[in-house]
Amino acid sequence: MTTTTRLEAPTGSMIDPTVLLPSAAGSNxxxxxxxxxxxxxxxxxxxxxxxxxAKLAVSNVSLTVPxxxxxxxxxxxxxxxxxxxxxxxxxNDLIPGARVTGQVRLDGEGLMDPDVSVVELRxxxxxxxxxxxxxxxxxxxxxxxxxxxxxxxxKAAMDVLVEKSxxxxxxxxxxxxxxxxxxxSLSGGQQQRLCIARVLATEPEVILMDEPAxxxxxxxxxxxxxxxxxxxxxxxxxxxxxxxxxxxxxxDRTAFFNMGEDRAGYLVELDDTxxxxxxxxxxxxxxxxxxRFG
Amino acid sequence: xxxxxxxxxxIRRGSRRSIIADRAATAVLWGLGGFVMLLLGAIILHFVxxxxxxxxxxxxxxxxxxxxxxGVGPLLWNSVYMLVLAMLIAVPLGVLAGIYMAEYxxxxxxxxxxxxxxxxxSSVPSIVVGLFxxxxxxxxxxxxxxxxxGALALTLFNLPLMARLSEQALRAVPADERSGSLALGATKxxxxxxxxxxxxxxxxxxxxxxxxxxxxxEAAALLFTAGLSTPTGYNFGNLDIFDPKSPWSPFRxxxxxxxxxxxxxxxxxxxxxxxxxxxxxxxxxxxVLLFNLGARFLGRILTRRLTAA
Numbered sequence: 001m002t003t004t005t006r007l008e009a010p011t012g013s014m015i016d017p018t019v020l021l022p023s024a025a026g027s028n029x030x031x032x033x034x035x036x037x038x039x040x041x042x043x044x045x046x047x048x049x050x051x052x053x054a055k056l057a058v059s060n061v062s063l064t065v066p067x068x069x070x071x072x073x074x075x076x077x078x079x080x081x082x083x084x085x086x087x088x089x090x091x092n093d094l095i096p097g098a099r100v101t102g103q104v105r106l107d108g109e110g111l112m113d114p115d116v117s118v119v120e121l122r123x124x125x126x127x128x129x130x131x132x133x134x135x136x137x138x139x140x141x142x143x144x145x146x147x148x149x150x151x152x153x154x155k156a157a158m159d160v161l162v163e164k165s166x167x168x169x170x171x172x173x174x175x176x177x178x179x180x181x182x183x184x185s186l187s188g189g190q191q192q193r194l195c196i197a198r199v200l201a202t203e204p205e206v207i208l209m210d211e212p213a214x215x216x217x218x219x220x221x222x223x224x225x226x227x228x229x230x231x232x233x234x235x236x237x238x239x240x241x242x243x244x245x246x247x248x249x250x251x252d253r254t255a256f257f258n259m260g261e262d263r264a265g266y267l268v269e270l271d272d273t274x275x276x277x278x279x280x281x282x283x284x285x286x287x288x289x290x291x292r293f294g
Numbered sequence: 295x296x297x298x299x300x301x302x303x304x305i306r307r308g309s310r311r312s313i314i315a316d317r318a319a320t321a322v323l324w325g326l327g328g329f330v331m332l333l334l335g336a337i338i339l340h341f342v343x344x345x346x347x348x349x350x351x352x353x354x355x356x357x358x359x360x361x362x363x364x365g366v367g368p369l370l371w372n373s374v375y376m377l378v379l380a381m382l383i384a385v386p387l388g389v390l391a392g393i394y395m396a397e398y399x400x401x402x403x404x405x406x407x408x409x410x411x412x413x414x415x416s417s418v419p420s421i422v423v424g425l426f427x428x429x430x431x432x433x434x435x436x437x438x439x440x441x442x443x444g445a446l447a448l449t450l451f452n453l454p455l456m457a458r459l460s461e462q463a464l465r466a467v468p469a470d471e472r473s474g475s476l477a478l479g480a481t482k483x484x485x486x487x488x489x490x491x492x493x494x495x496x497x498x499x500x501x502x503x504x505x506x507x508x509x510x511x512e513a514a515a516l517l518f519t520a521g522l523s524t525p526t527g528y529n530f531g532n533l534d535i536f537d538p539k540s541p542w543s544p545f546r547x548x549x550x551x552x553x554x555x556x557x558x559x560x561x562x563x564x565x566x567x568x569x570x571x572x573x574x575x576x577x578x579x580x581x582v583l584l585f586n587l588g589a590r591f592l593g594r595i596l597t598r599r600l601t602a603a
Binding site: 120 | 468471474476477478479481488489600
C-alpha cells in the first residue's frame, strides 16, 4: 500500500504492512507492528498489557515508531492511551498495583529487563504532561534541573544549554531577560513550552506528550503544534491527544485505541495519519474519526 | 404583565428561605470568629495592662528574689534554651520521619497503626508524660532533674506531632511536580530534596510553630523532669556544658517560665505573686509571638531561596 499525498513533508511515506520489525517478530502481527521500508525503528511495544491490580487496562498492544516521526495516539476516554504511553518511560512503575507485561524496546534494547536503569531510561525518553508542571524555581533552574541532577555543574556550559533548550522550545525570546523569575510566573502556554525546554535540556531521543495542549488556549495550542513539527526533525515523538484535528495536523502516523467489552483498552488500527482520517480499514475507526462516538 | 413580567421570585431581594439561611450562616460564622478574636484580645490586653507596672529590664533579665519583685531572667533563658534543645531533637528527626512516612513507607496496616499512634501519643495528658519522663530520664539515667531530661520528655509528644505534620505537608505536594521530576530522570531522593521539600516548607514551618508553642506552654511534663529549681546568676561566659552552673549546660535543673508561673502561684509564698505571674505571663505571650513571627519569616526566606518565587 502506497500513499503519495501527506499532510506533511515526510521522511518516508511508504507503508508496507507485510514488513515486520525483527523486534516485533513473534508477537501478534497486527498492523501496528509495521513501519515502512527504509525507516529505522526507534521505539516500540511488543504485546504490552497493563494491569491495575487485577483489572486489565491495556490489552496486548504491539506497535513500532520510526525514528524522527510523530505517532499520535487517539481514542475515547478509557481506551488506555495515556496508560500505554507511560510504558515507554516506565512511569507506570510509580503507580501502586500497576503491572506491565510484554516488552518495550528502545533501539532494540528491552526496557522491561530487570537490569534497566529507569533513571537513565527517563533521560533518553522525556515526557511532557497534560497540565504544565514547572517546578517552583526560576526559569533557568527549571531548564537546568535535569542536567544538574545528572551532575552537570559547569556554569558556562549550562548557560549555553539553557539558551539552546529555550530557543528550541520557542521560548527564549520571551524569557531571555527574566531567567531568574519563577517558572510559575509564566502563562499556561509559556509554562508548557518551559516544560518542553526542560525535557530538551536532558537531550532525550524520544519525547512522550500526554495531551500537551489540552489545558491551553487555541493560540498556545498552535504554537505547541508548530513546535512539535520542528522537534520532529530531531526527535521521535509520541503524543496522546483527544483533539483529532491536532492528530491530523501534526502526526505522521496515528494509532486508534478503543475500549473493549472487557473495558480494557486495545489498539484497533494504526496507519499513516492520512489513511486513518480518510480511508480507515476498521469501521470503528471510521466512526470515531468522523465524530460518531467518543 | 409582559412576557418578561417576572415570576413571583423575580430578581428582587426577597425573603426566600435559602437567602435567610445564607445570611444566618454568615452571621453565625462571623459571630463565632469575632468571639474567638475577642477572647484572644481580652487575654492579651489583660496581661499587657496587668504587666505595665511590672515590666522592666530588671524584671526581664534579673534574678528571682524571695523578698522583692526580682526578675525572671534565668527562667526566660531556660524557656528559650529548652525550646532550642527540644527543637534540635524533634525537628530533624520529625522531618526525616515525616519524609519516610510520606514517601517511602506507603499505606498499609502497619503504617496506619503508626499514624494512629503518632496522633494518640501527641495527645497523651502531659502530666502522664511527665511521670514517664521522671522514670525514664531522671531516675533510670541517674541524671536527676535536668534540662535534657525535660527536653526529652517534651520530645515524647513533640516528635510524633512533628512527624505527623511533616508527613501531611509532604503529602500535600501535588503529584504532577513529582512526576515531572522523575520523568526527567531524577532519582526519588533528588525529587524529594529539590522539588517536594521546598514545596512542603510552609507546612513544615506550621508544624514547628505548633510544636514550639507546646514547649513554651508546657508545665506539667517538666515539673518532674527539668525540675522546679534553677541555678541563678548565670555567667554566659561559662561554656563548660558539663558544669551545672553554666547556662549552656543541658545537665542542670532548668525551671521554665511556664513552670515558674505555676510554682509561684501554687506555693503562694512572697508578696509579689500576682505581679510576677502577670509579668511572666505577658513575657511568655510576647516570646511566643516573636518566635512565631520569626519562624514564619525564616520559612518565607527559605522558601524564596529554594524556589525563586
